[in-house]
Amino acid sequence: MMDSSMIEPNATLDASPTLAEALNNDAAVTAVADADAVSAPTDAQSPLTTDLTNNVHHQRWQSYLKDCRELIHLVEPLEVAGRIVKVTGLIMVATGIKMPIGGACYIPLQDGGRVEAEVVGFDGENLLLMPQSAVDGVVPGAKVFSMEITETLPKPQFGRPPRRRAQDRARHFPVGDALLGRVVDAAGNPLDNLGPISTEVTAPLSGRVINPLMRAPIEEPMDVGVRAINAMLTVGRGQRLGLFAGSGVGKSVLLGMMARYTTADVIVVGLIGERGREVQEFIEQILGPEGLARSVVVAAPADVSALMRLQGANYATAIAERFRSQGKNVLLIMDSLTRYAMAQREIALAIGEPPATKGYPPSVFAKLPALVERTGNGARGEGSITAFYTVLTEGDDQQDPIADSARAILDGHIVLNRTLAESGHYPAIDIEQSISRAMHNITSKEHQQAARLLKQLYSRYLRNQDLIAVGAYQPGSDPMLDVAIKKRDQINAFLQQDIDESAYMQACLQQLAQTVS
CATH class of the missing domain: 2.40.10.170 (Thrombin, subunit H)
Incomplete structure (x- = not known):
């Protein structure tokens, strides 16, 4: 494009046409070309007249070139x-x-x-x-x-190509308040027949990386409304935990209870690789209208492609990141992390990556921490994402490679026990095998001592229940076991909770103190 500095400084442009005229009028195009060839002023013209003519000429050409640049910017790029x-x-x-x-x-x-x-x-x-x-x-x-x-993409500046970042090239998906109460697929399309989703606020699937030294520490507890978790496995705002369970032990019900009773500002639910029937059941029966009102549900069921299952998990995380950047405390529930790993395994094997442990290629174990590390607390002054990831354990095998990897990268794990579920103990949380790594930072010494004592009593009874059942134990042989036998029913009642019952933090602590006193 011709620059204004290339125009003869003493040329005149008294009859220069506008841009629209130049584009639609052949005579005007000729006039523009002729104007550039006008001869310099004669010696008879005064210096003042020459300066004025030059200034008018320069301003008109600058305006003309500006219009040209704006018009060129509107032209569609060549599609390859x-x-x-x-x-x-x-x-x-x-x-x-x-x-x-x-x-x-x-x-x-x-x-x-x-x-x-x-x-x-x-x-x-x-x-x-x-x-x-x-x-x-x-x-x-x-x-x-x-x-x-x-x-x-940023608007191109005259004389230099636009700078195109990888984030600018990526597809953007709707995020923000317009999604509250909605159910969408992995591409952001509505599944609930409630009309289109607003696209005023969008974001790429890949979130920004937070400097670990800039993250706010975990300092406050998050009330999830489940007594066994609030009292025995206290969760902090910004903590990431795994829910380890086999099939049919009540993990979906437990997730629904947390979604309904939590004190978080927003709940984001990612249903990844689950059966289509379970998606509808979770939304209508477990989550319910009350929970859905402040929730966003991203569903990528088992019948969609592996790519969409991966995208669904990243999309749910991107939605949670948007709410966190607004200063809100978000509860992210992802069911399940194992299906996410299986989707990555399908893709990696299809492109020729060699399999490793149990057929999982190395890229799977790189994807898991990349996804999990996007959650947690934001920078100081921002909100938090408290995340629960379900991990499926085949045959209740806690040594599964995905379970092993998840246990290493998460801030704690809650194990659901099939024996407890079969005995009617719900939620079937095994407090012996479960741990919250942030609990000691967010609870009082009295709370920690009471939780430790209850765990000791519970464990002591389980270790000796066979002796007690056959009458081989003699009371008085073990003072702590005597207390455990006495308080067995009280402890079991404390750890169990009905699906329609909410248990808030302060009430949980009072009941814990009464149980062990």
Whole structure:
């Protein structure tokens, strides 16, 4: 583009047309060209007249060039297309287009629809694409177009290309208050038939990294409304815990109780890889209208692609991050972290990554801490994300590789015991195997001593229950066991709680003191 400094300083532009005239009038275009070739003023003209003419000329050309730049900025960029050369299993191979890892693209179909995909790897000049849905209708040589969101790019400055950050290239999804009370899929589309979702506030799936030294420490307890957790496994604001359980021991019911009775400002629920029937049941029966009113539910059930299951977990975390940045205390419930790991395993194996422990490739164990570390407390002055991740243990095996990895990166774990569930003890929390690593920082010495004593009494009884059952124990042999036998029913009643019963923190502490006194 011609710069204003290139114009002859003594040329005149008395008849210069406007930009609109120049674009729509051939005569005006000629006038603009002729104006640039006007001769310099004669010697008879005074210096003052020459200076005025130069200033008018300079201002008009500056205005004209500014209009040109604004018009050029509105022009749609050239769209580059690649083509599909191979489809194998879960992976599509595209050539002729360059995109970064994590970039979004789409393949138009002959029936007018399209298949959206994400770049998950590359092989030489070829891109490896993971589709978000079924690839029915994709033909050999089908075109591939980038879905780069140009609206988020900075406006180009004259004479230099725009700076495009990776975050600017990424797809943005709706976040914020407009999602409260809504149920959406992993792409932010509504599932509840309550109308479209507002897209005024959006964010990418990848959140900002918080300097660990800038994070606020865990200093305050979070009331989750469950007596056994509040009293025995006190959770702090910004803590990340795992809920370790096999199938059918009541983890969904426990999560629903926390969602309904917690004192958090906002609840974000991510249902990842669960059965579709369980999604509806959790929302309508377990969460209920009261819990849904201040919640956002992101559902990526088992029948969606592995990519959408990964995206659903990241989207739920991005929504929680947005509320945290507003200074709110968020409770994030993700069911389950194991399904998230399985989705990453599907993708990694499809692109040729070698399997490791129990078929899980190394990238799985890199993805888990990357997801978990996005939660927790924000910088000082911001809010918090208290997160509960369910971890499925096959056959109640606590040594499963995902369970082992999760236990190492989380701030505590709550184990649900199948034996307790089968005996009708709900919630089936095994206080012997469970621990909250932040409890000693957020509770009083009296609270810690009472919780420790109750745990000792509970454990002592379990160690000797066979002797007690057959009558082999002689009272007086063990003073602590005598107390445990005496208080057994009281302790069990304290640790159990009905699904419709809420237990707030202060009441829990009073009942704990009464139980062990």
